[in-house]
Amino acid sequence: MKEILDQLNPVQRQAVLETEGPVMVIAGAGSGKTRVLTFRVAYLLQKGVDPFNVLALTFTNKAAREMRERIVTLVGGREAANVAMGTFHSIFARVLRVEGHRMGFPNNFTIYDTDDSKRLIKQIVQEKGLDPKLYAPNIVLGRISSAKSNLISAAEYNNNAEFTGNDRQFNRPEIGNLYTAYQMRLLKAQSMDFDDILFYMSILLRDFPEVLIKYQHRYKYIMVDEYQDTNHAQYWIIKKLAANNENICVVGDDAQSIYAFRGANIHNILNFKRDYPDYKLIKLEQNYRSTQIIVNAANSIISKNKEQIHKNVWTSNEDGEKIVVLRAPTDNEEGMMVARSIFELKMSFQLPAKDFAILYRTNAQSRALEEALRKLNIPYRIYGGLSFYRRKEIKDILAYFRLVINNYDEDALRRCINYPARGIGDSSIEKAIVKASELGVPLWEVISSPVAAGLDIRSNIATTMMNFAYMIKSYSVQLGKADAYELARQITNSSGIQRDLQEDQTPEGVSRLENIEELLNAIKDFTEREVPLTGIETEGEKQRTLDVFLQDIVLLTDADEDEDDKEADKVTMMTIHAAKGLEFPMVYIVGLEENLFPNIQALNSRAELEEERRLFYVALTRAEKRAFLTFAETRYRHGTPSFSEQSRFISEIDENYLEIPHQRKRFANPHGFDSPELKSTTRQLSNFVYKEKPAPKRLERKAAPTPPPPKQDAFQGGTEVDYLQLIEGMNVIHERFGFGVILKIEGAGPNMKATVDFENHGHKQLLLKFAKLKIRQ
DNA sequence: ACCGTATTCAGCGCG
DNA sequence: TGAATACGGT
Numbered sequence: 001m002k003e004i005l006d007q008l009n010p011v012q013r014q015a016v017l018e019t020e021g022p023v024m025v026i027a028g029a030g031s032g033k034t035r036v037l038t039f040r041v042a043y044l045l046q047k048g049v050d051p052f053n054v055l056a057l058t059f060t061n062k063a064a065r066e067m068r069e070r071i072v073t074l075v076g077g078r079e080a081a082n083v084a085m086g087t088f089h090s091i092f093a094r095v096l097r098v099e100g101h102r103m104g105f106p107n108n109f110t111i112y113d114t115d116d117s118k119r120l121i122k123q124i125v126q127e128k129g130l131d132p133k134l135y136a137p138n139i140v141l142g143r144i145s146s147a148k149s150n151l152i153s154a155a156e157y158n159n160n161a162e163f164t165g166n167d168r169q170f171n172r173p174e175i176g177n178l179y180t181a182y183q184m185r186l187l188k189a190q191s192m193d194f195d196d197i198l199f200y201m202s203i204l205l206r207d208f209p210e211v212l213i214k215y216q217h218r219y220k221y222i223m224v225d226e227y228q229d230t231n232h233a234q235y236w237i238i239k240k241l242a243a244n245n246e247n248i249c250v251v252g253d254d255a256q257s258i259y260a261f262r263g264a265n266i267h268n269i270l271n272f273k274r275d276y277p278d279y280k281l282i283k284l285e286q287n288y289r290s291t292q293i294i295v296n297a298a299n300s301i302i303s304k305n306k307e308q309i310h311k312n313v314w315t316s317n318e319d320g321e322k323i324v325v326l327r328a329p330t331d332n333e334e335g336m337m338v339a340r341s342i343f344e345l346k347m348s349f350q351l352p353a354k355d356f357a358i359l360y361r362t363n364a365q366s367r368a369l370e371e372a373l374r375k376l377n378i379p380y381r382i383y384g385g386l387s388f389y390r391r392k393e394i395k396d397i398l399a400y401f402r403l404v405i406n407n408y409d410e411d412a413l414r415r416c417i418n419y420p421a422r423g424i425g426d427s428s429i430e431k432a433i434v435k436a437s438e439l440g441v442p443l444w445e446v447i448s449s450p451v452a453a454g455l456d457i458r459s460n461i462a463t464t465m466m467n468f469a470y471m472i473k474s475y476s477v478q479l480g481k482a483d484a485y486e487l488a489r490q491i492t493n494s495s496g497i498q499r500d501l502q503e504d505q506t507p508e509g510v511s512r513l514e515n516i517e518e519l520l521n522a523i524k525d526f527t528e529r530e531v532p533l534t535g536i537e538t539e540g541e542k543q544r545t546l547d548v549f550l551q552d553i554v555l556l557t558d559a560d561e562d563e564d565d566k567e568a569d570k571v572t573m574m575t576i577h578a579a580k581g582l583e584f585p586m587v588y589i590v591g592l593e594e595n596l597f598p599n600i601q602a603l604n605s606r607a608e609l610e611e612e613r614r615l616f617y618v619a620l621t622r623a624e625k626r627a628f629l630t631f632a633e634t635r636y637r638h639g640t641p642s643f644s645e646q647s648r649f650i651s652e653i654d655e656n657y658l659e660i661p662h663q664r665k666r667f668a669n670p671h672g673f674d675s676p677e678l679k680s681t682t683r684q685l686s687n688f689v690y691k692e693k694p695a696p697k698r699l700e701r702k703a704a705p706t707p708p709p710p711k712q713d714a715f716q717g718g719t720e721v722d723y724l725q726l727i728e729g730m731n732v733i734h735e736r737f738g739f740g741v742i743l744k745i746e747g748a749g750p751n752m753k754a755t756v757d758f759e760n761h762g763h764k765q766l767l768l769k770f771a772k773l774k775i776r777q
Numbered sequence: 778a779c780c781g782t783a784t785t786c787a788g789c790g791c792g
Numbered sequence: 793t794g795a796a797t798a799c800g801g802t
Contacts, residue, residue, distance in 0.1 A: 060791060089792045113792080133785095194792050229791080262790065362788055364793090384790085421778070555792055577789050599788055615789080638787055639793040 004039055004046075004074060008032075015249075015282045016040045019047070019221065022242075022276035023249040024269070028313035029298065029621035030289025030583065033251055037225055038067050040249065041083060042074040044221055051082035051535070055219040055241070057234075058087055059226035061556055063581065064534070084219070086534035088234050089194060090555045092201040094536050096192070097551070099204055099211055107540075108547055110191040110402050110409045111554045115390060117141055117182075117193045119411055124181050127433070130174055143167070144179050148195035149231040149263040151202055154180040188442050189410040198233040205240045216244040227252030227272075231263040239275060246276065254309050255302050258577060258615045260607070269309065285312050289583050289624055291320025297627075297657040298620045304652050305610045322659035323620075323627045325650060331365070331591075331635040335372030338588050338630060342571060343376050345586060345626075353379050357572040357584035359619050361597040364637075365590060366573055373571060383574035389553055393501065393512040394519055398550065400491050404475040405547045408442040416472075417447070420496040423464055428457050432465075444469070471495070484546040485524045492516060523549055576619045587623035589616070592631040593644035616649045731776040732756065739776065 005013055015025045015036045027033035037056065044054055058064040064086045071080040084091055097107045112120070118137035121144075125135045147157050157163050158176040167175045186192060192200060205212045222242050224230065227250035230238075242248035250272060257266045272279060287295050295315045302308065326341070328334035342356050358369055358380075366382055373380045388394060399415035406412070417424050435455050436443045446453040448469035450462040471494070478487055492498050501513045527544040541548050572584065591597055598612035620627055629650055634641050650658075726732070730742045740758035756773075757763055 087792060093792090111792090114790090197792080226791095258789080259791075261788085264791095364787075367793090425778080575789060577791095601788060611789095636793065 004042060008035070008039060009286060011282060011284055011286070012036050012039075015251075015284065016043050018249075018280050018282070019044055019049075020247055022246050022272070022279035023282060024227075024272050024279055025249065025251040025282045025284060026269075026309055026311055027251055027253050027284040028287060028311055029253065029256065029618070030287040030295075030315075031284035031313070032286075032288055033225075033253075033284065034063075034067065034070075036284065037223060037251055038070045038074065040223065041067070041080075041085075042071050045071075045075050045079045045083070049221060051079050052084075053218065053220040054083045054085075054223075055091070055221070056083060056085040056223045057091065057225065057238075058085070059229055059581075061087055061090065063225060064090075068535075080535075082535050084534055084536045087555070088230075088237070089197050090534050090552075091536065092237070093197050093551070093555060094534060094538075094541070095215070096197065096200055096204070097541075098538060099208070100200065102208055102211070103200060103203060104187065105192070105200070106190055106406075108190075108405050110189065110406045110412070111197070111551075112186070112191050112193045112411065113390070113554055114141070114194070115395070116191075116411045119414075120185060120189075121178065121182060123414075123433075124178060124185065127437075128174070128178070128181070130178075134172060135174065135178065139172070140175055140178055140182075143172075143175050144182060145195050146263060147179065148199045149233050151199065151233050151236060153199075154183050185410065188408065190406055190408045191411075195233075198231075198237065202233055202236055202240075205237065212240060213244075215241055220245050220247055222248045224248070224250045225252075228254050228257035228266055228269060229259045229264040230268050232265055232268075235265065235268045235271065248276075254307075255305075255311075255614055256580065256618050256621075258580065258611060258618055260611050266307070283311050285314060287313050287315040287621075288317070290315060290621060291317050291625060293320045293322055293657045294620060294623050294627055297323055297653045298617055300654040300657070301613060301620065301649065301652050302617045305613055306606070307610060321626050323629060323653065323657055325658055325660045326628060326630040327646070328630060328632045329634060331368045331632045332371070334590060334630050334632040335368035335370075336375070338369060338590060338628070339372035339376045339378060341588070341628065342373075342378055342586070346378075351586070352569045353571045354569050355585040356588070357574070357579065357582070357586070357622065358588045358590060359574065359576045359579050359622065360590050361576060361599060361615075362591075363575060365596075369573060369590065378571055379569065380571040380573055381568070383572060383578050388515070388518075389556065391512075391515060393497075393515055397488075397492055397497060397516060397519060398553075400472075400475075400495055400497075401488065401546055401550050403472055404479065404491065405550060407444045407448075407472065407476065410443045413443055413447065416495075417465075417468060420500040422468065422496075424461060424468070428461050428465075431455060431457060448473075479547055480545060482545070484527050484544055484549050485520065487546050488520055488523045492520070526552075576615050579622050580618055583622055583624055585623075585625045586628075587619070587626070588628045588630060589619045590630045591635070592629050592647035592650055593635065594647055595642075595644060596635070596637075597647055597649070613649065613652075726754065726773060726775070732773040733776050734758065734773055 005016065008016060009032075012032055012035065015023070016039045019040070025033070025036065027036070041054060041056055045051055056064070056067065058067065068080055068083070068085050071083070093111060096105065097109070100107065100109060118141055121137040121140050122132070125132055125137070125140070143163070147153075147160075147163060152160060152163070154176070157179050164173070164176055167173055186196065205215070219241055222238065224238055229252070238248065238250075250269075252269060254266055254269055257264060260266060273281075290298075292315055295313055295317075299313055326334075326337050328337050338358060342353075345351060346353065346356075360366065360369070363384065370380065370382070389398070396415060396419055399412040402409045402412035403416050414429065417429060432446045432450070432453075432455060433443060435453055436446045439446070439453065441453075446455060447465050450457065450465050455462065475487065475491055478490075482490075497516070498513075501509055501516065504510075504512070523546070526549045529544070541551070572582075576589075595603075597616070598609055602608035602612045631646050631650070632644065634643055636642075726742060726745065728742050728745055732740055732742060734740060734756070738759060740756040742754050742756050743763070744755040746754075754773075755763055
């Protein structure tokens with residue numbers, strides 16, 4: 001235990017040790033937040049807390065998995081396996097499988113992903129004869145999602161002046177009714193969408209006291225990561241669950257809140273204070289990730305925001321290089337500049353490609369960058385995009401699995417009956433849907449007994465329908481007994497999907513077939529896997545049957561595969577949103593232009609602009625060693641060239657931290673990136689790079705006048721100086737930063753902290769307990 | 778049932 | 793520009 005705690009700085013240690021009562025940890029970028037969370041769980045377990053009593057909620061599955069792995073190395077697998085650890089959705093979906101019957105859901109309910117939901121909405125809009133442009137699935141689902149995230153039911157929606165008023169204003173008065181219809185259809189299909197998982201969870205805790213008490217007693221210790229990105233529903237659930245013990249610890253950073261557009265409520269952080277007046281506030285302010293320059297530049301950006309919790313992020317890392325600003329004439333040349341810069345840095349320092357990341361505001365920007373990297377043969381990978389489980393061929397097969405598990409899953413039924421073609425056309429399905437709605441029964445009832453339902457279709461089609469239903473039923477019978485892999489193989493073979501794709505000899509067809517093989521392999525892996533996903537699997541779920549497999553995967557996304565790719569040495573390209581929580585030695589933030597970043601659509605309100613600024617803050621704080629900011633004077637947007645000005649965010653950085661290579665005015669030239677002064681830009685960059693250091697391996701350079709001590713040393717409790725004697729105005733010496741004057745001293749005891757003006761290093765904040773300052777005579 | 782052409786639209790996206 | 797969908801002809 002002691003060795004665990006020794007790896008933490010005093011504030012981190014406090015965040016780990018304060019296990020009782022409400023705690024809010026405001027964790028600055030790179031301050032070791034994950035470390036604190038994992039150590040906290042490990043500490044609880046070592047203290048003897050039953051792992052069954054611990055609940056840790058994360059933002060992504062990946063975060064949960066990584067945390068569990070780290071806890072396993074800290075305290076061993078036995079204990080860690082039973083901690084409930086996962087996303088809100090994966091944890092509460094499991095609770096709902098056990099308790100959902102109280103609200104009319106069977107334990108095998110289906111979870112609709114966003115595509116499924118949109119398909120259903122599209123269908124309903126069509127049935128109601130509404131204008132599909134006005135009631136675009138995206139918009140309708142967005143409204144419904146926003147309502148659910150705020151725990152507003154369909155009935156309440158229609159009585160909610162804010163929602164209905166807004167809808168009328170945009171000429172969409174039917175959204176409330178669509179919400180009602182959508183929920184009815186989901187219920188009839190025994191399905192929930194992603195938002196329903198949180199919504200129904202809240203209903204469960206609100207309306208069923210015995211359930212509330214059960215889970216309040218179970219989860220005696222609750223931790224929530226990325227608290228700034230939780231929405232109201234999540235906030236409410238947490239509050240309810242924690243109400244009895246109030247052993248709740250939330251961790252977040254208001255400066256990194258970038259998902260308000262999706263319903264995240266930054267005020268949850270403020271509500272915390274209101275809900276738990278006697279809470280403890282712990283601020284992790286020391287950054288271990290980035291150089292002084294990057295940390296200070298990031299601070300100068302975020303200080304432009306009005307809405308923020310005051311904090312003082314600082315680092316004792318080296319100063320580092322200035323942030324390089326690069327201007328390109330066009331978006332393509334911006335790509336070439338970035339590619340060349342990466343190439344040169346790679347070569348001069350023998351850096352692996354995976355040390356580099358290119359971050360952009362919008363996905364559309366990736367193309368020019370890709371082309372440039374390809375030209376220079378720099379390997380790259382793009383994060384995001386369509387995840388494996390959302391590809392058409394995969395969804396087609398999964399639809400069969402879904403239908404076999406839950407015959408009432410209407411979306412799955414419509415998918416399967418259409419593919420592969422079996423002679424049941426659109427018109428027959430339309431008739432069946434109408435009939436089902438007339439009779440008030442699930443579509444499946446009409447399809448499986450068309451004659452009994454009185455469906456007006458030709459008898460051969462009715463026979464085809466019944467055969468289809470019979471086939472599905474024959475699979476359903478095997479569900480609980482058969483091995484998931486065997487059953488999946490059987491379904492792909494005998495449903496005709498395999499045959500259909502084998503006939504397709506085009507490259508796409510071949511790739512689809514490969515994807516299906518990959519899916520089957522994943523199922524095989526699953527049958528052999530024992531590692532828990534969330535730690536709260538029931539006995540039934542521990543069996544590796546097909547329905548258990550399916551329950552998991554709808555809640556998984558991209559980041560959960562590509563194991564081999566992860567290790568590959570490639571430049572990472574992704575949106576800034578996707579980069580949250582990651583770090584790279586070298587970071588390029590591209591497209592820093594007004595109207596692109598900050599995005600034009602975010603310029604209407606201060607709140608939105610501030611979110612853009614936080615996004616920029618997140619981008620910059622991903623960088624460990626060096627950051628590059630690039631922009632293009634001309635950029636093709638929607639097919640037409642548009643002129644841009646440099647983003648305001650560049651000017652918001654204190655210019656002391658910026659290196660802006662001189663560039664002469666550019667003359668038109670037909671050779672694109674080979675233009676003379678583009679060369680000069682890159683040459684300048686190289687000069688800049690070469691002169692600084694003699695290219696050692698990696699960037700572990702010790703070029704500073706006095707080599708910095710290894711980071712961790714400061715916390716091994718070395719020789720303690722009598723820092724209590726220090727007063728403001730004193731001249732001091734620091735072993736790394738040299739001569740300086742104490743400007744200010746704050747705090748008391750071990751938290752005593754001084755702002756020192758160093759002759760060669762500017763202002764620094766130092767924790768006196770560790771700074772080992774000497775008094776200069 | 779399927780294919781080529783016309784049309785439309787364009788921000789970020791966890792689960 | 794280019795992806796996604798709607799439409800109209802075979």
